Amino acid sequence: MQRESAPSIPHQTMMSSTASGSAQCGECGPGYASPLDAMKGPREEIVYVPCIYRNTGRGKPDFLATVDVDPKSPHYSQVIHRLPMPNLGDELHHSGWNTCSSCFGDTTKKRNRLILPSLISSRIYVVDVGTDPRAPRLFKVVNPEDVFWQCDLGYLHTSHCLGSGEVMISTLGDPAGNGKGGFVLLDGETFNIKGNWEKGDKSPPMGYDFWYQPRHNVLISTEWGIPKCLGYGFNPNDLKKGRYGRRLNVWDWTTHTYVQAIDVGEDAAPLEIRFLHNPDAAEGFVGCTISSAIHRFYKTECGDWAAEKVIQVPSKKVKGWLLPDMPSFITDILLSLDDRFLYFSNWIHGDVRQYDISDTRRPRLVGQVRQQQLTPLPGGDRPHATAVPPLLQVFVGGSISKGGPVVVLKDEELQSQPEPFVIQGKKVAGGPQMIQLSLDGKRLYVTTSLYSAWDRQFYPDLIRDGSVMLQIDVDTEKGGLTVNRDFLVDFGKEPGGPCMAHEMRYPGGDCTSDIWV
Numbered sequence: 001m002q003r004e005s006a007p008s009i010p011h012q013t014m015m016s017s018t019a020s021g022s023a024q025c026g027e028c029g030p031g032y033a034s035p036l037d038a039m040k041g042p043r044e045e046i047v048y049v050p051c052i053y054r055n056t057g058r059g060k061p062d063f064l065a066t067v068d069v070d071p072k073s074p075h076y077s078q079v080i081h082r083l084p085m086p087n088l089g090d091e092l093h094h095s096g097w098n099t100c101s102s103c104f105g106d107t108t109k110k111r112n113r114l115i116l117p118s119l120i121s122s123r124i125y126v127v128d129v130g131t132d133p134r135a136p137r138l139f140k141v142v143n144p145e146d147v148f149w150q151c152d153l154g155y156l157h158t159s160h161c162l163g164s165g166e167v168m169i170s171t172l173g174d175p176a177g178n179g180k181g182g183f184v185l186l187d188g189e190t191f192n193i194k195g196n197w198e199k200g201d202k203s204p205p206m207g208y209d210f211w212y213q214p215r216h217n218v219l220i221s222t223e224w225g226i227p228k229c230l231g232y233g234f235n236p237n238d239l240k241k242g243r244y245g246r247r248l249n250v251w252d253w254t255t256h257t258y259v260q261a262i263d264v265g266e267d268a269a270p271l272e273i274r275f276l277h278n279p280d281a282a283e284g285f286v287g288c289t290i291s292s293a294i295h296r297f298y299k300t301e302c303g304d305w306a307a308e309k310v311i312q313v314p315s316k317k318v319k320g321w322l323l324p325d326m327p328s329f330i331t332d333i334l335l336s337l338d339d340r341f342l343y344f345s346n347w348i349h350g351d352v353r354q355y356d357i358s359d360t361r362r363p364r365l366v367g368q369v370r371q372q373q374l375t376p377l378p379g380g381d382r383p384h385a386t387a388v389p390p391l392l393q394v395f396v397g398g399s400i401s402k403g404g405p406v407v408v409l410k411d412e413e414l415q416s417q418p419e420p421f422v423i424q425g426k427k428v429a430g431g432p433q434m435i436q437l438s439l440d441g442k443r444l445y446v447t448t449s450l451y452s453a454w455d456r457q458f459y460p461d462l463i464r465d466g467s468v469m470l471q472i473d474v475d476t477e478k479g480g481l482t483v484n485r486d487f488l489v490d491f492g493k494e495p496g497g498p499c500m501a502h503e504m505r506y507p508g509g510d511c512t513s514d515i516w517v
Helices: 035-039 144-151 452-458 460-465
Strands: 046-052 063-068 078-084 113-117 124-128 137-142 154-161 167-173 179-186 193-196 210-213 218-221 247-252 257-263 270-275 283-288 293-299 305-312 316-319 330-335 341-346 352-356 364-368 407-410 435-437 443-447 468-474 481-483
Touching (some): 113 167, 144 154, 144 179, 144 193, 154 210, 218 270, 247 270, 247 305, 257 305, 270 330, 283 330, 352 481, 452 460
Antiparallel strands (some): 046 063, 113 124, 167 179, 218 247, 283 293, 316 407, 330 341, 435 443, 443 468, 468 481
8 A cells, every 4th residue: 555645634633613613604605614613503404305207207307306304394304395307307416506615705605506417418407595495496507518519528417616616517428428537617606618627638538426625736536437338227248348437536626637547446436435524634435336345545645646445345145136246336425524434325235334434544334224133143142242233134225125036145244134124104115325414413314216227227116116215313422323213205205206316415515515625
């Protein structure tokens, strides 16, 4: 392993704007002065969730749902507003803001527009959430032809606001569906396309997510796969042919040029990437979907960047599935705002995990959703103590539940297949996918749809019954995750028919939308 530029920065030393309190969101511009100040922010009351109808056969446009998450409200855990898009087949996916904590201190900025890039159509919707946060309205549409002609890019994914006041959106490929990593730059006021963020002749062969940190003059992007291969589902024949990503791509923040590739393994498919929230920290984590591993990336003494694998979720030997070895499919990760905990979801296996990352090189598993009942050993002996105590696992959906088509033949982690997950009488289809953490770190929200073509392939019941949104209570002292059984948003009961819910956003910002600079 290459030597690091400096020791890891403990989460306890992270900056805070004041010793005794924090500025209220909006008093000094959008967001918060620091991640620790954000942790003192108000409890979330509503959440915005993109909902997808593509590949369901229902002929409906995707919509933005507003969900009430205030336990004091009579509409708790209900969709209180729906904003349908004016086109079919967009595949809304991720979302971002016109401005965030990267512009803190600029009182001319206001977080009042939600940016909704479309993964398939390459259309960009700008939604007004400032006029009435509980009833968003469409503000502007950027047509895909403008993206194609002005940027030679398509298949839009992550949207981040920049300290300059601009908005940047990452892409998976070019307009024809070939792989190509790049970025569309929007004006933060008019939302007109300004062109490509990237400069120079070199570009990575694929794209997906990104995070930036100006204090270290760096942006790092990830790779999923070639869009025209992803469009029809997951085909094992595409493996070992260079059609899935394997690199973390490093960009010079000042010159906007592509300077380095970090190989994390063939067909690893590194997806969501997160720097530590502390802007002085020169390290972070990335989740690799197909290889089911978490890699830590860091700045070396030489000034370049490197990565090391710090978590590996074992595959399971199975029959009745697409492959004989079933990977967990890590599809989303996030870090608590104090940089103390790492969370990720295993979409195929079906569990959500919490790791203590006080030592970033040695994450320690401290929480996993489960039923609090020990499995007795033969003869009535108490179970042996292990890192993950042997329990009757109750995963949040997934592909290995008892009674399903998959039989687990060999499992390094579980003693038996978990029971199907049922909440308020509904058997949950799909697996835990997108996750979002409350500012104070005490509540983790989960949705169960990944991408409509893969949803249809891996979880046909999800297309029929719709996805759900769940809330998991978090033990922030010792670690631990427990499903809140009083909370369920059932998107199978939507007026337009069952749909798939994806990423979640709080109006005031959250730990995956805001970057401190």
